[in-house]
Amino acid sequence: MQEHVVGEVMTNNAARRYFSTDNSIFTLTPSVIVYPKNENDVRKTARFTWQLAERNRIISITARGSGTDLSGAAIGSGIMMAFPAHLNHVQYFDSKEGIVVVEAGLNFGKLQQLLLGYGRFLPPAPASLEYSTVGGAVANNTSSMRSFKYGDMRNYVRGLRVVLANGEVIETGKLTKKELNRKLGLTTFEGEIYRSVDTLLEENKEIIGKSIINVTKNVAGYDLVDIKQNDGSFDLTPLFVGSQGTLGLITEITLDSDIVPNDTTLVVAYLESIQDVQSAVLSLRDLKELPNAIELVDANLLAYVSSINANYLKDVIAPPYPKFVLLIEVANDKEHKQKKLIKIIQKTLSKLTQSIVIEEDSDKQKIIWKLRDASSLLSGHIEGHLSPIPLIDDGIVPVDKLAALIDSIYHQFTKEHLQVAIWGHAGDGNLHVQPYLNLGQVGDRQKAFRMLEEYNRQLRELGGSTTGQYNDGRLRAPYLDKLYSEDVYKLFQKIKTIFDPYGTLNPGVKINVSLDEIKPLVRNEYSIDHIYDHLPLS
C-alpha cells in the first residue's frame, strides 16, 4: 500500500495500539493505519479493498477523525484511515454568506474559531469540539445544547465529497428532478446507487412515512426521510450525515453557519419535582420564540461534584441543592423583544417555582454555567477501579415523557445499587447519565449489559429513541431492529448493501450487529484520558 499512496502507512504495534480504542467502552485493534495525504489516497485505498473483496478477501476501512466517538464506531480490525493528519484544511470561506468548505479531518474547534472571528458559528458543535473533527461530527450528526433552537449537524451540511466503496468519488447536494434524471442515467457505481436508492424510496413510501420516531432529534439508523422531497428534488447528503462511515468516506464538506446571537440572558429555575421539570419544558417549548437552550442538572450531580471538588460550585450555589436546576438561555437581536420574552418565561416558570434567577451579565452567566459544566467533572473522574461509563447516556424521549424517563433512570440505578446523577438537554428530552462501573469485573460487565437492555426497553416503551446525538455505533446497533419495525430495519440493511455490497466500510457498526459480537470487545478498563493526547501519529 505504501507504494500506492502518498501519505504514510503504518503497521507498528504502537500505532495499532493507539488506534485500538476510541472513547467508547470497546477495543478493536486495526491491522494497518493509513494517513491519506489527499483524496486520491482515500480513493486508492478504497479501490484496493474493493478489488480484494471481488476476490473474496474482505479488508475493512474505518474512517477516523479524532476517535472521540462514544459508541464504538471509530475502531475497526482492518484499515484505519486517519483523516486529521493531512486532510485538515479550510478550502474556501465566504464570510458574508457564512459558507465554508473544509476537509473532513479539520479540527472542529479550529473551524469554530475561524467562524467566531467573523461573528458566525456552527451551533451543533459537540462539547468535544477541541478534540474532534468536522468529518466526525458530520458522520455522527452531532448536536449540542443550542441544537434545541438551531438543530443538529444535518441542518448545516449543504453538500459532501464522498469516496464510495469502490473508490469512485461523488459530490452530493440538492438535485432538481432534471439533475436527478441525469444521475439515474449514469453507467457508473454512482448511477447504480442513485437508481437503487430512488427505487427503494419510491417502493417503500408508506413504510418510511411510518418510521419517524416522535422526538426532536434522532440519529438512530439511516435518514431515509429527508432524501427525496415532494417537489421531486433529491439529496443523498442527509443519508451520509450520521451514517458513521458505513456508506462512504467523506473527504470534503460544504457547510452553512449561523450568526452569533447578540447578548444572551440566562434564566435559572430551581425546581423540586420531576413533574415540574416536565411542565416547565413543555410550556417553554410552546413559546412563540424558542430559547437557545434548555438544560438540566439534578441535585445528585451537584452533590457529587462538590464531593469531588469542594470549591467547584462555591461561587454558584450552596447546599441544600434544589432537586433540579433548569438553565434557559435566551437571545434576541432586538432588546425589547428579548425583555418581553424573559418576562413571559418568568411568568411561565413562576407557576412552578419562586426560585428564579435572571442574569444578563455575561461574566456572571459564565459562572452560572458551571452548574451544567459540572457534568464534565463527573465524566472525567475515576474512583479506584470505578469509572463513569458511556453506556446508557444518550436516550431521547418525547418531551411529555421527560418525567417518566427521569423516574425510570432513578429507579434503574436504585435497583442496581448505583449512585445516579442526571444532566442533559431537557428541552429536547435528551438526557445523559453514566453509571460508575469496573469493566474489569465480570459482575459489572453483566450489570452493564443488563442496564443497557433495560434502559433501551424503557426508551422504546416511552416512544423515544436510543440515541439523540451519539449515534448507534457498536453500542446501540444491536437494538436498532427493535427500535424500528422489521420492515424499516430491512430498508436500512438494503441501504447498506446498495452502498457497500462487500461490507468493507466500517463493518460491525450501526447495522447487522448482534450483542454476541460486541460483548467480547468490551475493554477491561475505561477512561477518557485518551482524548487529551489524541493527535494522529504522523
Ligand SMILES: Cc1cc2nc3c(=O)[nH]c(=O)nc-3n(C[C@H](O)[C@H](O)[C@H](O)COP(=O)(O)OP(=O)(O)OC[C@H]3O[C@@H](n4cnc5c(N)ncnc54)[C@H](O)[C@@H]3O)c2cc1C
Ligand atoms: C467528552 C466528550 C464530549 C462529547 N460531546 C458531544 C456533544 O456535545 N455532542 C455530540 O453530538 N457528541 C459529543 N461527543 C461525541 C463525539 O465527540 C462527537 O461525535 C465527535 O463529533 C466525533 O468526532 P471525531 O473526530 O472524534 O470522530 P471519530 O470518533 O473519529 O469518528 C466518529 C464516527 O465518524 C466516522 N468518521 C470520521 N471521519 C469520517 C470521514 N471522513 N468519513 C466518514 N466517516 C467518518 C467514524 O468512522 C466514526 O463512525 C462527545 C464525546 C466526548 C468524549
